[in-house]
Amino acid sequence: MKIFAFAGSLRAASFNRTLLALAATNARTAGATVEIGDFRDYCPPHYDGDLEAASGLPREAQALIAKIDASDGVIIASPEYNRSIPGPLKNALDWVSRVKPYKLTGKPLLMIGATSGKVGCLDGFAALRITLEFQAAKVYAESYGLSRAASAFTTSGQFADAAEAAKLNALIRAFVTQA
């Protein structure tokens, strides 16, 4: 399985980038090839119908679509913002939806995420699922949400809690082998 993975957070020290690196290691161990994209390279300007009419899809949206197209599956690691999808991620997915038929149609997609709050991304995943499934993505039934992310990793980017490591690994293995 060829996986394209990216984090829905732009910041360099993002907990979701850390989580995604761990997920990628799990996926490679399970036999997948994984490319991690830097969301900064795939984050288009705000959707603007005039911009689209004048010049079509921005290069970042085209690049994201090309990566989705070339993959057998996608992993998104995203925080939730105000119990919903971070604006930059929603905007990128809105641009992706401008190509018909939807480029996400039938694409196996796994949602994982880390937040600093007490409830690991549950509402964010619900909102993200709506947007992804509207574009006909095959969103994996289960997801992995990490709460209290600020204390969840060691300084070397590993899980502080072995039970969390095992939980993520089991989900990634299931996604890679069943999706």
Ligand SMILES: Cc1cc2nc3c(=O)[nH]c(=O)nc-3n(C[C@H](O)[C@H](O)[C@H](O)COP(=O)(O)O)c2cc1C
């Ligand atoms: C605008 C904004 C809204 C946020 N809303 C939530 C939220 O609804 N739930 C939550 O657990 N954390 C929330 N947070 C905190 C994020 O979980 C935290 O900033 C996290 O580190 C973001 O992920 P990152 O480390 O990958 O950038 C919010 C942060 C921002 C900046």
